[in-house]
Amino acid sequence: MRLIVREDPKAVAYYTANYVRLRINEFRPTHRRPFVLGLPTGSTPVEVYWHLVDFYKRGELSFRNVVTFSMDEYVGLPKAHPECYCSFMHRHLYDHINLRPENINMLDGNADDLTAECQRYEDRIREVGGIELFLGGIGPDGHIAFNEPGSSLESATRVKTLAYETVLANARFFGGDVDRVPKLALTVGVGTVRAAREVLLIITGAHKAVALAKCIEEGVNHMWTLSVVQLHPSAMIVCDEDATLELHVKTVRYFKSIEQVQEQLIGRQNIGLKGSISRLHHGSTGTPGAQTSDSQVLTDSDMSSAHSDDGMSTTSVTPTSPADLPADGSGEDCAEPNNGHSPAATDGTPF
Numbered sequence: 001m002r003l004i005v006r007e008d009p010k011a012v013a014y015y016t017a018n019y020v021r022l023r024i025n026e027f028r029p030t031h032r033r034p035f036v037l038g039l040p041t042g043s044t045p046v047e048v049y050w051h052l053v054d055f056y057k058r059g060e061l062s063f064r065n066v067v068t069f070s071m072d073e074y075v076g077l078p079k080a081h082p083e084c085y086c087s088f089m090h091r092h093l094y095d096h097i098n099l100r101p102e103n104i105n106m107l108d109g110n111a112d113d114l115t116a117e118c119q120r121y122e123d124r125i126r127e128v129g130g131i132e133l134f135l136g137g138i139g140p141d142g143h144i145a146f147n148e149p150g151s152s153l154e155s156a157t158r159v160k161t162l163a164y165e166t167v168l169a170n171a172r173f174f175g176g177d178v179d180r181v182p183k184l185a186l187t188v189g190v191g192t193v194r195a196a197r198e199v200l201l202i203i204t205g206a207h208k209a210v211a212l213a214k215c216i217e218e219g220v221n222h223m224w225t226l227s228v229v230q231l232h233p234s235a236m237i238v239c240d241e242d243a244t245l246e247l248h249v250k251t252v253r254y255f256k257s258i259e260q261v262q263e264q265l266i267g268r269q270n271i272g273l274k275g276s277i278s279r280l281h282h283g284s285t286g287t288p289g290a291q292t293s294d295s296q297v298l299t300d301s302d303m304s305s306a307h308s309d310d311g312m313s314t315t316s317v318t319p320t321s322p323a324d325l326p327a328d329g330s331g332e333d334c335a336e337p338n339n340g341h342s343p344a345a346t347d348g349t350p351f
C-alpha cells in the first residue's frame with residue numbers, strides 16, 4: 001500500500017485528479033476496451049471532479065471510452081433531490097464531460113426490487129470486465145462507500161442500514177436535520193472494492209485521523225472497513241497532513257521516505273504509475289546519480305508517466321510506436337488526449 005501525504009485538501013484533490021488523468025491516458029481506452037472507473041460522492045471528491053472537468057475542458061482528458069460506476073445511493077430519495085447521489089454525480093461531473101450516457105452506471109435507490117438492483121450492478125461490473133480503478137472516500141468511522149462498521153469484508157453490492165454516526169455526519173447535507181437523512185442505502189460491497197484492480201482513497205481532515213490510523217496501523221478489521229486495503233495488491237491512500245494526526249510519526253516518515261528515496265535513488269521517471277519500479281538502467285546500483293543514466297533508456301511511453309514536481313506527470317500520452325498502441329492493436333476509437341474543446345477559461349472556473 002502507498003500513503004501519499006500532501007499539505008492540504010487542495011493539494012490532495014489535485015494530486016488525485018492528476019493521477020486519474022494519467023491512469024486513463026496511460027490505459028488508452030477504446031470502445032472495446034474501456035477504462036472502468038468507480039467513483040465516490042461526499043464533499044472530499046468535489047474538488048477532484050472540478051479538476052477532472054478542467055482537464056477535459058483543456059483537452060487533456062477524454063471520458064469518451066470511460067465507463068463509470070458510482071459507489072452508493074440513498075434508498076427512497078427522489079432522483080431530483082439535490083442530495084440524491086445521482087444528482088450529485090451529474091452536478092459535479094457527468095454534466096460537464098464527454099461521458100456517454102450509456103457508460104454511466106448508478107444504483108437505483110428507488111428500484112422496486114432493491115436486491116435485484118444490487119445483483120444487476122454486480123453483473124454489470126462483471127460484464128464490462130471489472131473495475132480498473134476505484135476512487136473512494138471514507139466516513140469518519142472508516143467506512144468505504146456505505147460499508148459501515150461490521151460489514152463483511154467479502155460483501156457484494158447490497159442494501160445497507162446506515163450507522164448512526166454516518167447519519168449524523170451526513171445531516172449537514174440535509175439542513176442539519178437527522179430525521180431527513182435516509183437511513184438505508186445501496187452500496188457496493190467491501191468485496192466489490194477489493195475486486196477492483198486498483199483502489200485509490202482520498203482522506204482529508206482531522207476528523208478522519210482516527211479512522212486512517214486504525215485502518216493502516218492496526219489489523220484488518222471489519223469494524224474499520226477501510227482496513228481491507230491492507231490486503232489489496234494495488235492500493236493508494238492520498239491524505240492531507242491533518243488526516244495523519246493520529247498516525248505514529250514513524251509511520252508518516254516511513255511513507256514519506258518511500259517517495260523521497262525512490263526519487264533520489266531510483267529516479268521518478270523509473271517509477272510506474274502504480275508505484276512499481278518500471279525500469280532501471282543495467283548496472284544501476286540504486287545510488288544517487290543513477291537517474292542520470294536511467295534517463296538515457298527512457299522511452300516516450302515512460303516519459304508520458306514521468307512524474308513532475310508534484311510527483312505526477314504533466315505530459316499526456318502520444319503513441320509513438322506500434323508497441324505503444326492499445327493492447328487490441330487496433331488503435332480504434334482511441335482516447336483523445338485532445339478532444340477538440342478549446343482551453344478552459346483561465347478564471348479558474350472549469351464550468
Ligand code: GLP
Pocket residue numbers: 040041042043044045071072136137138139144145146166170
Ligand atoms: C458518504 C459516502 C461515502 C463517502 C463519505 C465521505 O458516507 N457514502 O462514499 O466516502 O460520505 O464523505 P465526505 O467526503 O463528505 O467526508
